[in-house]
Amino acid sequence: MDLHDKESQDGEIVPVVIIGNGPSGICLSYLLSGYTPYLSAEASHPNPLLHSKLGEQPQLSLLEQDLEYLCEGLEGRSSNPVAVLFDSLLLPDSDFGLDHTSPLEWRYEPERATPHLVLGKGPPGGAWHAMEGSMLTLSLANWMELPGLKLKDWMRDKRRNVRNDRATPAEIASYYQHYVSQMSLEQNFACGTTVTSVTRQPGSQEGSPPYGSSVSEEVPFSLLAHNVVLATGTHDIPARLGVEGETLPFVCHSFWELEAAICRGELDQSSDPVLVVGAGLTAADAVLAAHHLNTPVYHVFRRSVTDPGLIFNQLPKLLYPEYHKNLRGRSSPSSPPSHTSSSSYPGYLSFPRCRVVAFRPDRKCVLESESGQRTVVQISKALVLIGAHPNLSFLTDNGRPLGIYPNEPVTCRRNPIDADPFTNSVLAADGPGLYAMGPLVGENFVRFLKGGALAIASDLAKKRREGGVRESGDVITDRLLDGRATTHREVVIGS
Numbered sequence: 001m002d003l004h005d006k007e008s009q010d011g012e013i014v015p016v017v018i019i020g021n022g023p024s025g026i027c028l029s030y031l032l033s034g035y036t037p038y039l040s041a042e043a044s045h046p047n048p049l050l051h052s053k054l055g056e057q058p059q060l061s062l063l064e065q066d067l068e069y070l071c072e073g074l075e076g077r078s079s080n081p082v083a084v085l086f087d088s089l090l091l092p093d094s095d096f097g098l099d100h101t102s103p104l105e106w107r108y109e110p111e112r113a114t115p116h117l118v119l120g121k122g123p124p125g126g127a128w129h130a131m132e133g134s135m136l137t138l139s140l141a142n143w144m145e146l147p148g149l150k151l152k153d154w155m156r157d158k159r160r161n162v163r164n165d166r167a168t169p170a171e172i173a174s175y176y177q178h179y180v181s182q183m184s185l186e187q188n189f190a191c192g193t194t195v196t197s198v199t200r201q202p203g204s205q206e207g208s209p210p211y212g213s214s215v216s217e218e219v220p221f222s223l224l225a226h227n228v229v230l231a232t233g234t235h236d237i238p239a240r241l242g243v244e245g246e247t248l249p250f251v252c253h254s255f256w257e258l259e260a261a262i263c264r265g266e267l268d269q270s271s272d273p274v275l276v277v278g279a280g281l282t283a284a285d286a287v288l289a290a291h292h293l294n295t296p297v298y299h300v301f302r303r304s305v306t307d308p309g310l311i312f313n314q315l316p317k318l319l320y321p322e323y324h325k326n327l328r329g330r331s332s333p334s335s336p337p338s339h340t341s342s343s344s345y346p347g348y349l350s351f352p353r354c355r356v357v358a359f360r361p362d363r364k365c366v367l368e369s370e371s372g373q374r375t376v377v378q379i380s381k382a383l384v385l386i387g388a389h390p391n392l393s394f395l396t397d398n399g400r401p402l403g404i405y406p407n408e409p410v411t412c413r414r415n416p417i418d419a420d421p422f423t424n425s426v427l428a429a430d431g432p433g434l435y436a437m438g439p440l441v442g443e444n445f446v447r448f449l450k451g452g453a454l455a456i457a458s459d460l461a462k463k464r465r466e467g468g469v470r471e472s473g474d475v476i477t478d479r480l481l482d483g484r485a486t487t488h489r490e491v492v493i494g495s
């Protein structure tokens with residue numbers, strides 16, 4: 001059945017619509033398709049307290065347990081408690097590079113399945129498909145994996161010798177796509193769709209929602225949903241510094257512009273340095289990419305080199321030797337003395353605790369240290385990689401009212417969507433049934449966004465146990481989604 005048929009059926013309301021088909025959406029689809037985690041009988045968890053709590057009601061699936069109770073006292077690298085819990089159950093002790101077996105056992109219980117639809121612009125895997133890099137990702141490959149299919153096993157089948165525990169973005173994208181077919185989730189995915197608006201249905205709806213038809217390639221659609229999950233990720237609109245000269249042609253805002261320049265042969269060891277602004281994973285990838293070409297790099301970021309909040313300092317040294325070798329290079333003399341070691345990459349110069357003041361047309365960049373000292377550097381290219389904003393144009397006022405600071409744009413870092421930590425329901429929503437997950441609620445790592453899927457699936461399961469959302473007298477919380485689908489054929493839902 002395609003989207004066109006689905007929406008034209010009178011009064012059919014989809015129980016759950018997930019907007020976004022990246023790893024968040026895929027993971028939630030898995031849980032909503034009847035794949036249910038239990039504590040396996042012979043399992044042990046290295047955390048004795050968690051182990052004993054899990055053993056209290058082993059007959060219950062994780063979706064029926066009190067997540068808040070299980071989360072108590074757990075600590076980890078995410079501020080989201082359910083994310084830490086689920087991560088610790090899927091990959092116990094992985095922070096120590098240990099491969100402890102997960103105590104979870106996944107049972108397929110189709111009677112638990114909740115009909116749902118995952119809408120996304122491209123193929124399943126979301127932004128990972130745009131990352132056609134040859135670079136190794138900076139994240140540990142098994143942190144990228146979704147429940148039920150070991151990334152390592154899949155990679156081993158795919159390529160002969162796995163060099164290390166990391167994978168390229170292209171491999172990750174391909175893994176996600178394979179996952180969707182292996183788990184038979186395809187029928188829930190409507191790819192090639194763009195949601196243009198989500199509005200709450202006032203009162204009871206009469207007849208079918210408005211529907212228009214068009215002969216153009218893009219076909220409009222409308223859907224009604226009891227629950228809507230925002231899982232779009234935040235990679236749509238690159239963040240800007242907001243400084244003079246930022247629109248000059250040598251100033252780029254995406255890693256892919258660097259790759260394009262590399263492909264055109266614009267950068268080599270004789271080039272003026274590439275200026276990389278930012279201290280996230282993408283910035284690190286850009287530094288390493290320039291390093292591969294022996295192009296000198298100036299690396300500007302606001303934190304100090306030793307700041308534990310710096311993403312580089314969160315990466316285990318053992319697993320990222322080239323990062324620790326290369327990005328621990330020299331700091332500029334103007335910046336405060338910092339932890340340095342001999343670098344094998346003399347072309348690297350970092351400017352910690354600095355900001356960009358302006359870019360000039362003659363490819364000069366003005367930097368300013370915390371103490372106000374200015375430095376002018378000559379560069380070949382600038383890469384501003386300071387994060388990205390989500391495109392929530394389909395929500396009222398671009399979703400601003402849902403953020404922690406409702407007057408500012410929603411961003412992953414500074415202003416994520418304010419959601420309940422144990423259910424992921426959006427606190428400022430105009431009624432129940434609106435959820436958000438992944439980067440939209442501030443979760444950057446695939447490793448941790450699975451927690452959002454668990455929280456949402458548990459809440460939906462609880463609603464179902466408590467009599468569903470459609471009991472008469474219930475507040476009508478349905479939402480109407482409008483959007484465009486690129487072609488009919490790609491858009492397959494239901495069965």
Ligand SMILES: *[C@@H]1O[C@H](CO)[C@@H](O)[C@H](O)[C@H]1NC(C)=O
Nearest residue numbers: 194195196236237391392393
């Ligand atoms: C946000 O998405 C909408 C719908 O796809 C699109 O029309 C708009 O141009 C996007 N906005 C930005 C700033 O990219």
